[in-house]
Each structure stands twice: as C-alpha cells, then as structure tokens.
Amino acid sequence: MDNQRNLILAIVLSALVLFGWQAMSDRFFPVAKPPVTKIEGGQEKVVPQPGADPAADGPRAVRARATVLAETPRIVIDTPKLAGTINLKGARIDDLVFKAYGETVAKDSPPIRLLSPAGSPAAYYAGFGWTGDGVDAPGPNTVWTANGTRLTPQTPVTLSWANTRGQRFETVIAVDSDYMFTITQKLANTGAGAVAARPYGLISKDGVSKDPSSWTLHTGPIGVFNDKANYDLSFEKLDEAGRAGIRFASTGGWIGFGDKYWLTALIPDPKAPVDAGFLSTAPKVYQAVDSGRPLIIAPGKAGSVTQRFFAGAKEVNLLDRYEADLKVAQFGRAIDWGWFEVIEKPIFWVLDQVFKLVGNFGVAIIILTFIVRGLMFPIAQKQFRSMAGMRRVQPKMKELQERHKDDKPRLQQELLKLYQEEKVNPLAGCLPILVQIPVFYALYKVLMVTIEMRHQPFVLWIRDLSAPDPLHILNLFGLLDFTPPSFLGIGVLAILLGISMWLQFKLNPQPMDDAQKQIFALMPWIMMFIMAPFAAGLLIYWITSNFLTIAQQAWLYRQYPIPETPASAAVVEAKAAKKK
Incomplete structure (x- = not known):
C-alpha cells in the first residue's frame, strides 16, 4: 500500500513539474526560436522564418x-x-x-x-x-x-x-x-x-x-x-x-x-x-x-x-x-544581458575565442564544458568523495532504516550520528550543482541574445545551435509527414540528455525514501521533455557535462570501492518477514 501511495505521489509531483514548467516557461524562461530546418521524408528542409524580417509584411501595407x-x-x-x-x-x-x-x-x-x-x-x-x-x-x-x-x-x-x-x-x-x-x-x-x-x-x-x-x-x-x-x-x-x-x-x-x-x-x-x-x-x-x-x-x-x-x-x-x-x-x-552579465560576457568571450580557433561553435561549447568542469574539478572531487562515502555507508543506513522504521525521529538521530562517525556529508553533492546553475543560465542567455550564435551549425542535421533540435522521435525522425508540437518535440539531443541523466543518477547514492527514489527515477525523462524545446547548444553543454560527470564518478568509485558487508541480523529478519 505504501509503495502504491509513493508511486502515485511521485507521478503527481512529476506531472506538476512537467506541466507547471510549460505554463511558466514562456514568461520567465522562453525557449529557443522555432527550428530553422525540419526533417520530412528523410530529407532536411529549410523552414521559413516569418519573424526574421523586422519589417516583414503587415496589415498596414499600402503599396508594395x-x-x-x-x-x-x-x-x-x-x-x-x-x-x-x-x-x-x-x-x-x-x-x-x-x-x-x-x-x-x-x-x-x-x-x-x-x-x-x-x-x-x-x-x-x-x-x-x-x-x-x-x-x-x-x-x-x-x-x-x-x-x-x-x-x-x-x-x-x-x-x-x-x-x-x-x-x-x-x-x-x-x-x-x-x-x-x-x-x-x-x-x-x-x-x-x-x-x-x-x-x-x-x-x-x-x-x-x-x-x-x-x-x-x-x-x-x-x-x-x-x-x-x-x-x-x-x-x-x-x-x-x-x-x-x-x-x-x-x-x-x-x-x-x-x-x-x-x-x-x-x-x-x-x-x-x-x-x-x-x-x-x-x-x-x-x-x-x-x-x-x-x-x-x-x-x-x-x-x-x-x-x-x-x-x-x-x-x-x-x-x-x-x-x-x-x-x-x-x-x-x-543587449539585454540581465543580472548575470558578469558571467555571461566572459562565457561569450571564451566561446568567441575558441570559435576563432576551431571554426565551429558546437565544438566551442564542448570545449567550454571541459573548461568549466576543469575549473570545478576540486569542488567536484570533494563532492564525489562524499558520494563515495555515502555509497560505502549505505548498508549501515539500510540497517538503521529497517531497525527504526516505526520511529522516524530516532532514525534521523541515528543517521546524523552515522554521518558524523563516518565523516560523510549527504549535502556535499549540492555544491557543484549550485555552482553550475549560474553558468548554465549564462549559456542559456548567450545562446538566446547574441547574434553571433544565430544560424551557427554544429554537425549533421544541427544547422542552428540557437534553435531546438529538429530531428524528432515522434515522427520517426522525419519519416512521417508531420511536425510534433514543441512540447512533444523530443529530439535526439533530448533523448541523449535523458539517458545521460539516468546513468548519472544510477551512479549516485540512492535516497532512503521510496517516494524520492521514484521521483529520481522519473526525473531524467521529465527533464527530457522540459529541455527538448530549448536551444541545441544548451543541450550539448548539459549532455557533455553529464558524461564528464559520469566518467569522473566511475573513476573515483574505483578509487573508493564499496567494501563487502555481510547483512546484519536485523536486515535478514526483515527480509524473512516480508517473504512470509
């Protein structure tokens, strides 16, 4: 019964995030302009841009x-x-x-x-x-x-x-x-x-x-x-x-x-x-x-x-x-840089300088990701060490959870005591995320407001990094003759983003609460829908950052392997009780 309730709660919260975001994004975080190309019948076609001409034909026309x-x-x-x-x-x-x-x-x-x-x-x-x-x-x-x-x-x-x-x-x-x-x-x-x-x-x-x-x-x-x-x-x-x-x-x-x-x-x-x-x-x-x-x-x-x-x-x-x-x-x-101009203009400068060297803004965004991750490496190392410590103590956490499942205040006390004894911090993983938020938002603004990013191609079908990915899964990558609406326009980059987030969450220590586990299990696919209409360049940055994080986590976990711990008597008894 509790699992069903937690599942329903997770689905409701996920739906609120998904549809609530759609309702507020146009006002506070407008997504990219419409794609400049579309794939129809397996062929790439240029999409007309009626808003591209500031002096386009209008109702006040008198003569040609x-x-x-x-x-x-x-x-x-x-x-x-x-x-x-x-x-x-x-x-x-x-x-x-x-x-x-x-x-x-x-x-x-x-x-x-x-x-x-x-x-x-x-x-x-x-x-x-x-x-x-x-x-x-x-x-x-x-x-x-x-x-x-x-x-x-x-x-x-x-x-x-x-x-x-x-x-x-x-x-x-x-x-x-x-x-x-x-x-x-x-x-x-x-x-x-x-x-x-x-x-x-x-x-x-x-x-x-x-x-x-x-x-x-x-x-x-x-x-x-x-x-x-x-x-x-x-x-x-x-x-x-x-x-x-x-x-x-x-x-x-x-x-x-x-x-x-x-x-x-x-x-x-x-x-x-x-x-x-x-x-x-x-x-x-x-x-x-x-x-x-x-x-x-x-x-x-x-x-x-x-x-x-x-x-x-x-x-x-x-x-x-x-x-x-x-x-x-x-x-x-x-140019309306907004509040984060102090971060946005340096990020633009780095992109512009790297672009002059490599000649491709998509490659420049990937290199920017490596630069940002390199600068954040010391913070990330502390985060991953803490996460490795959390993985190490998870068997003990599960034991405490089984032992005090009917006494939540006592469970919290015992968990805090365990964190102190093992010298781990469950909140340490939040710092790199908080540090990256301004960088991520700054790149979002750079892609949105700078004309230097307009109509900049990457590779293959991505002809404009400041526009969404035009290759959609719902029309079988253009084989079916229709274009999905923007909120259902799940492209290849959005799928890669969802997969990379899922892999990253699988490597993270699992939450103790079942509802949190289910929310985290759904979150990669919710973010896939939310981020699909955004600029392709933004997704490339996030995907690259995720895979770098996965590689760093995998390497660090090899340095700090989880010791084999025999199951405690309390855990064995709990599992036996469930089978009965």
Whole structure:
C-alpha cells in the first residue's frame, strides 16, 4: 500500500513539474526560436522564418515596397555590411538590408531587411530635420538635392535645400564600414534677421517587434538616459501615452528600438543636453525622437550639430567598441544581458575565442564544458568523495532504516550520528550543482541574445545551435509527414540528455525514501521533455557535462570501492518477514 501511495505521489509531483514548467516557461524562461530546418521524408528542409524580417509584411501595407521605392529620388547605400538607399524626399534613411544576415539558413536566403519606407509594409525609417518659429524649415515632403549618387564609407554625401527667406539647410551623411551613420545638420542664415531653429532626429516604426518581450529578454523601445539603461519601456506603455509620449531629459545617451538581434538608435553628442522621448502617433505607429538645444543663427552666420544613427546587428564586440571609441554611453546594454552579465560576457568571450580557433561553435561549447568542469574539478572531487562515502555507508543506513522504521525521529538521530562517525556529508553533492546553475543560465542567455550564435551549425542535421533540435522521435525522425508540437518535440539531443541523466543518477547514492527514489527515477525523462524545446547548444553543454560527470564518478568509485558487508541480523529478519 505504501509503495502504491509513493508511486502515485511521485507521478503527481512529476506531472506538476512537467506541466507547471510549460505554463511558466514562456514568461520567465522562453525557449529557443522555432527550428530553422525540419526533417520530412528523410530529407532536411529549410523552414521559413516569418519573424526574421523586422519589417516583414503587415496589415498596414499600402503599396508594395518596390513600388514605393521607385516613387522618389534616391541615393544608393553600399557598405561591406549594408545595402539600401536614402530617400531624398524628407531626407530619410528608409531602405536598408543586411548583407551578412539571411532570413533562413538556406544558401539562397533573402537578406534580413531592417528599414522600409513610409507607405510600404511595416514602415520603419529614420529622418532628420529642423523645427522652429520664424523659420521655414524643410518638412517630410521636401525634396533635397544631393552632391552625389552613392554613399559608401569612403564617400559621404551632402543633402541641401534652401527656403525663400535666406536660410540654407545641409545634411551631411557619412557611414563607417559597419552600421554607424554620422549625421551633421547645418543651417546657414543669409536672411535679414536672426533665426532660431532646433535640430531633431526621429525613428518611426510601424508595428511592434516580431520578437516578443519577456522577463529574460527585452525588446521594443529602449534607451540610455543619464548613463542608465531603461528596460521598463514597452509598446503597451507607448499605446497608453499616445501623442503625449514619454519624455526624458538627458546628457548624451541614446534612444531607439531593439529586436532580439537588431537595433536602431539615435545617438546625440555625448556631452550635449538632449530632450528625448517616445510617442505613438497612430494605432501601432511609434516614434523615438531626440532634439537638441535651439540654435540662434544671426544674419551672415551658420551653425551645425552632429549626431549618430545606428542601424544594424547587435554584435557584442562591435557595440562594446562603439561604447569605448565613440563614448556612446552603455551601448553594450542594447543587449539585454540581465543580472548575470558578469558571467555571461566572459562565457561569450571564451566561446568567441575558441570559435576563432576551431571554426565551429558546437565544438566551442564542448570545449567550454571541459573548461568549466576543469575549473570545478576540486569542488567536484570533494563532492564525489562524499558520494563515495555515502555509497560505502549505505548498508549501515539500510540497517538503521529497517531497525527504526516505526520511529522516524530516532532514525534521523541515528543517521546524523552515522554521518558524523563516518565523516560523510549527504549535502556535499549540492555544491557543484549550485555552482553550475549560474553558468548554465549564462549559456542559456548567450545562446538566446547574441547574434553571433544565430544560424551557427554544429554537425549533421544541427544547422542552428540557437534553435531546438529538429530531428524528432515522434515522427520517426522525419519519416512521417508531420511536425510534433514543441512540447512533444523530443529530439535526439533530448533523448541523449535523458539517458545521460539516468546513468548519472544510477551512479549516485540512492535516497532512503521510496517516494524520492521514484521521483529520481522519473526525473531524467521529465527533464527530457522540459529541455527538448530549448536551444541545441544548451543541450550539448548539459549532455557533455553529464558524461564528464559520469566518467569522473566511475573513476573515483574505483578509487573508493564499496567494501563487502555481510547483512546484519536485523536486515535478514526483515527480509524473512516480508517473504512470509
């Protein structure tokens, strides 16, 4: 009867863990993005990624993007990493794709598009101009004149326009070989009186981010104001604020919109005071705006202001370099590292350095596992010695359990006395696990937030370490023509994880309580279900760590063999009583 009760309790607790995890994981620990490939009929096929394009087609589409692009005069943007055009109508950077990043892992995949012009699907663009009283400033319909036809890192372009009152406006646009534009706005006054004008920059985004914001990953409006990153902003808060907006007064900093991998940001002079904020100009249309102090331009004089505009991928080393070289405050915080940044960035650094040596991030993760296990070797040795001691005293523990099975308080006293006499600690095995939790979570975040891990292959069918294993057992590894739902998508890596955990538990000292034994027996297979939707790279780390642990345990147990102990009279009597 007790065994049946314990079994039922173990099953209930296991079900609570399994389904409770499914309920909370999307909010607190979102799993990896959908697999980039699937196996059907024994063949690997690339899966379309509708969320890969930040400016993908949406319900606010007016005209096809190609039609809109052909309606206005444009200047070509051509850099090692970017391609697109500048719209001379409104002086907008509104057409931009990445040369190095594709929507899928297919060789002929179209590139990721970041920016799209107004009037096209999911418009997303940056514009720069002037506002002021008593001055005819250029507007969104102003057509500027350019001094060239091509913007490259070697050839900046100058856009110019003059009103009928003696003011001439110029916008000089330069770009580096990565993703940073430098915008210098100039105003020359040849009129009869002084003018006051305030320069501004804006980013307009039609629609929310395709990457959902969660407890562990912020997407959407983001900025750094007075040297502090603000992750509290959201599209929902902008909807509530409407045109009144949310304003910030800051010295330097930056403001913009971030997806998981992509970022647009206005970056004013780091030493200048700036008024910045977000607003919603229409349902699901959002703007980030910054403006500097008004310039008072006397007749015959000119003034200028310079700011930068970032439109690119959130590459870790690049953001850190811009933060250091260009004094962009907290620019590395465009990546939501979270609380464990102090561990996550070193882990990323190790992975990146090893990747540069071996050329495969999967191999780099395995080497990282060896490094972590090596650093933890002294702690693990203490753990395994204690576990070997626990295995050695298990016959005595069983004897005490049989002798005092009806007196639980006395059993606990005798067990504590036994631990002291034998100098073993049943809790010693917890320390290495506790130490590894931050490392494991840090790797989870690295796989989730760093674009360097996106679409990185390992071997065979694993084409993206930041996505789940696409080879599922429930469709017979792709021989059956259906794709299991994510919570049932048990892949080869998840099975290996379950097997490695089962082997590891078999080597551990067995719990005294029957219910605990049954829970531990089920736990490897519960974890197999829980971890199946997570990134393949995370499972590779855990599997490698488990097998290293098994090898270390097996070696240590040979060093500390369990002595042969004859069964005590109490145990013999108990077994005889059960047979009767």
